[in-house]
Amino acid sequence: MSIAIVGAGLGGLALARVLHVNGMDCVVYERDPSRDVRGQGGMLDIHSGQRALREAGLVDQFHAIARGEGQDMRLLEPDGTLLLQEDTPEGAPLERPEVDRADLRDLLLDSLPEHTVRWGRAFESADTGVLRFADGSNATYDLLVGADGANSRVRALLTDARPAHIGQNVVELRIADIDRTHPDLASMVGRGNYWVLGNGRSLAAQRNGDGCVRIGLSFYNTAEDWFATSGIPFDDPAAVRTRLVEEFTGWDPRFTALIAACDDTVAPRAITALPVGLTWPPTPGVTLLGDAAHLMPPVGEGANMALLDGALLGLALAAHPDDFPAAVEAYEREMFERTSAAARMSADMQELLMSPDAARRILAFFRPDGV
Structure with a gap:
């Protein structure tokens, strides 16, 4: 049975890599004409997402490109008052290292067999097992995974929710x-x-x-x-x-x-x-991951959740290679619970950031005991 992934972001590539590690094929369709056509943004704080990289067999390579010193943090008020300074000691554990998004994406891309990613294929629509692309081409699938980000077009197959x-x-x-x-x-x-x-x-x-x-x-x-x-x-x-x-x-x-x-x-x-706690009814042959499924305020959880989504969906499919509906049901059940908790936490953090005394409230969040 064929697996089609729409979107060559971190979540889609993590899924493709875990499937490959477990002996399963897939095709990733990406609208960009090449991997280097546009910038990939800044640094990412990877914490829970490291589990995905372990499942993908890439955690050592990740540690080689991660910046442990990126865990340093300074928090100040507008008048210049320094409230918190954390400097990471040499050799400290890589609990929340920063990594360049482009470097992490390249790591995942380079771990996949050639031609897994089909560049320049902008998704337009899908029905009855057929994908249609903006260039007029099409492809068949048994399972379609929308990994196409905040403005996902695949999402409309499952829910009317919009960011x-x-x-x-x-x-x-x-x-x-x-x-x-x-x-x-x-x-x-x-x-x-x-x-x-x-x-x-x-x-x-x-x-x-x-x-x-x-x-x-x-x-x-x-x-x-x-x-x-x-x-x-x-x-x-x-x-x-x-x-x-x-x-x-x-x-x-x-x-x-x-x-x-x-x-x-x-x-x-x-x-x-997207709304916190978004779910959708089980739908044969289609699911979502990453921002397509649970776009959150940008407070450090989105990339981690996307990596975990990809890895855990890949493991579920590997556990049920002849029963995609059972695999997707197991994945969505866990994903809804895990990402709802992350989205609630992100929304709470967003509320702190929007408060007039944000710096003091964030300090209390990081140092609840005042130490």
Whole structure:
């Protein structure tokens, strides 16, 4: 029986790899024309997802590309008060290491047999065991797995649910080669994650393995059309930086200096999520994983859940190679429970981030005993 996976993201590739390890074939259909056609984003905090990499036989290779120092964290208030600084000792366990998303995706891609991924195949529709693609081609399947992300087209085969805006808009920026261009700011940010929270705003800076720092400026309790109504000219990077510095008036000058030092890479992003606890009735021949199934606020769980989804679905299929409905039923039962808990936790964390005293509340979350 044939397994078709739509989407060559982390979850879809984890599924393909675990199937391969267990002697089962599949085909991954990806709309991008090649693996390098677009950037894959910044660093990922991989914790529970390491189980998936063990099941895929890739955990040693993962540890080789992971950044243990990426576990460092600094938490500050807008006036510059340092609330928390955690520096990872040399040789510390890789409990929550950071890894470049592109490196992790490459690890998974390179672990698959040639031609497992069919590039340039944008999914359009499916019915009665036939996939149809935007280029007019088609393919047959016995099991279709939607691993096609937040704006999944496969999801519509199972549920009418759609992602909704959660009151957060993010402007993503970066400083390339920060150690050379801005050594003072590089020292301030450190080796891992640097958070400044409060007053309905946040500044999250993250050291990447390629020497750049990615910065996300979040605006909470804002409408979905905020980018259009804010008056910020997003087609003019220099003007964007000037306006963003103004948006953070009253914050410590070090933080606005970080914004002013960014290059011309500007990406506005409205944040959406699916309903917490989303399920659907068992549907023969179709299931979902990753953001297609349970898009959550971006607080560090999404990639881990997607990797686990892929691995656990692969194991279920390997355990029931002649009974895909039984495999999918077992997978969905576990996935609904596990990801609902993760989505509730993510929603709670999102609520903390949106509060006026976010930094103090996050500190209490990480240090409930006050130590």
